[in-house]
Amino acid sequence: MVTGTIGVIGGGAWGTALAQVAAGSGEALLWARESEVVESINAARENRLFLPGIALDPAIRATDDLSALAGCEALLVVTPAQHMRAVLAAMPRLEAPLILCAKGMEESTTKLMHDVAREEQPDAPIAVLSGPTFAHEVAARQPAAVTLAVEAQAVGERLRARLARPWFRPYLSDDVIGAEIGGAVKNVLAIACGVVEGRGLGLNARAALISRGFAEMTRFGLARGARAETLAGLSGLGDLVLTCSSTSSRNFSLGKGLGEGRSAAELLRDRRTVAEGAFTAPVLDRAARAAGVDMPIVAAVCALLSGEGSVGEVVERLLARPLRAEGA
Ligand SMILES: NC(=O)C1=CN([C@@H]2O[C@H](COP(=O)(O)OP(=O)(O)OC[C@H]3O[C@@H](n4cnc5c(N)ncnc54)[C@H](O)[C@@H]3O)[C@@H](O)[C@H]2O)C=CC1
Ligand SMILES: O=C(CO)COP(=O)(O)O
Structure with a gap:
């Protein structure tokens, strides 16, 4: 079971909603590029820029220091697809699982996100979280279900246990x-x-x-x-x-x-x-x-x-x- 802090890379609408999910059973540490997002989450418990009007769990902390996430037990990677490589390359070498949440392909290489993540962080187990999930509904704890695709089943089961909520149901798959x-x-x-x-x-x-x-x-x-x-x-x-x-x-x-x-x-x-x-x-x-x-x-x-x-x-x-x- 993953019990420690979950890191969230990206403070847009979906990163913030997933921090709300992760904070349901432990701490979530969210990195955002925009200082106003960091301030608004820490001071007002709201992401006024990307997810206004939703009260955030007190177990979410925001930071503008990407390296602060290096010690997290698992990392949800929620930048837009075109920025994922640069953000992962800027981090130290990671061994914690990376849960990729962007939906896209890299423009310059036509690669999928898991290929990009493997190139930038070769030691980290890779998972993909994807499904029908509008951020504002998930953040408001309305029911939703996602695919959680991981090649290593034991890693998938640990991540699923940490992320599942009565209103958020990850279904395991090995088809990344x-x-x-x-x-x-x-x-x-x-x-x-x-x-x-x-x-x-x-x-x-x-x-x-x-x-x-x-x-x-x-x-x-x-x-x-x-x-x-x-x-x-x-x-x-x-x-x-x-x-x-x-x-x-x-x-x-x-x-x-x-x-x-x-x-x-x-x-x-x-x-x-x-x-x-x-x-x-x-x-x-x-x-x-x-x-x-x-x-x-x-x-x-x-x-x-x-x-x-x-x-x-x-x-x-x-x-x-x-x-x-x-x-x-
Ligand atoms: N919003 C949603 O309902 C859902 C979004 N997604 C996916 O999640 C990913 C992130 O989308 P959202 O959180 O919705 O973003 P958003 O549209 O709410 O916010 C834009 C994000 O892009 C980031 N950004 C802009 N320039 C950047 C740069 N140079 N480097 C790193 N980050 C940069 C901003 O900091 C911000 O976090 C996308 O791939 C999207 O398809 C997936 C499921 C649901
Ligand atoms: O991926 C999403 C819902 O699952 C969000 O869709 P849009 O990026 O088109 O808003």
């Missing part, structure tokens, strides 16, 4: 690749579903897009070594359904703006919060083409983000694709 691919791909598909909403294309179109998007996720996942059952579980289909259904999703909201005719540049300018799908889309498109995997919805999202076509043209291109068998 599958858990990561689900979370990364669903963000891109959520942008596409937002476009459907913004353009007023209807609920039938959205359901079709979720199903055909899931077929793309499955094709890509299987090509990269994921298991189909993981992709159909909490971290894949579960998170896809959540994120494709609500403006609480930053990715869905971004797509909705695109569907309403606003440009990606305008929508992404001056953002404080992260919409990971905007970074993942071109990387995923590149990786899919390299692997010979057909991902037309992902390609359509890329075209919209890069301004290569209007919403009308991109939708028309998707609908003009040849008709084929459902399983093909």
Whole structure:
């Protein structure tokens, strides 16, 4: 059983919500880049910048000193995907388990987060925590379930015991690749579903897009070594359904703006919060083409983000694709 302090790297909405989870059975020490986040958590028990209005557990302490987390018994790594490598590289060599929580792929290398973490911290056991979890609901202790994927079962059981709450249920898996691919791909598909909403294309179109998007996720996942059952579980289909259904999703909201005719540049300018799908889309498109995997919805999202076509043209291109068998 992991009984000591859990470190949380990243004081955005999700890092703060996970600190709330970890603080339910011990101390959570959260590192945030922004001094105002550190001050607001320590002085007011609230993250006013990224998770306003939620009272935080007194067992959460915040720090701006990354090295202070080196002695923690396990570390939840919750920076945006593009910043994870730099943050892990800035830490001393770690042996405590790293629980990766970002949903994305590295732009410069097309690598998944566990590959990046292994390169930067080769001695640390790696776990992936992913699933349908809006931060504000988890932080308010509303019921949620996640996939906790770890290759070493004993490590997984220890982490699950430390993180499980009556309202937060981790389901163990050993499919680290599958858990990561689900979370990364669903963000891109959520942008596409937002476009459907913004353009007023209807609920039938959205359901079709979720199903055909899931077929793309499955094709890509299987090509990269994921298991189909993981992709159909909490971290894949579960998170896809959540994120494709609500403006609480930053990715869905971004797509909705695109569907309403606003440009990606305008929508992404001056953002404080992260919409990971905007970074993942071109990387995923590149990786899919390299692997010979057909991902037309992902390609359509890329075209919209890069301004290569209007919403009308991109939708028309998707609908003009040849008709084929459902399983093909
Ligand atoms: N918010 C949510 O409901 C959920 C988010 N996630 C994932 O968690 C990850 C973090 O997202 P959120 O906590 O929502 O972030 P957020 O959008 O609430 O905040 C942005 C975060 O990015 C950090 N950041 C910005 N520039 C940085 C840099 N140069 N180096 C390191 N960090 C930097 C900020 O400090 C802040 O922590 C993402 O991969 C997201 O997909 C996963 C599940 C739920
Ligand atoms: O990953 C999430 C829910 O599981 C959060 O989705 P957004 O990043 O689109 O807000």
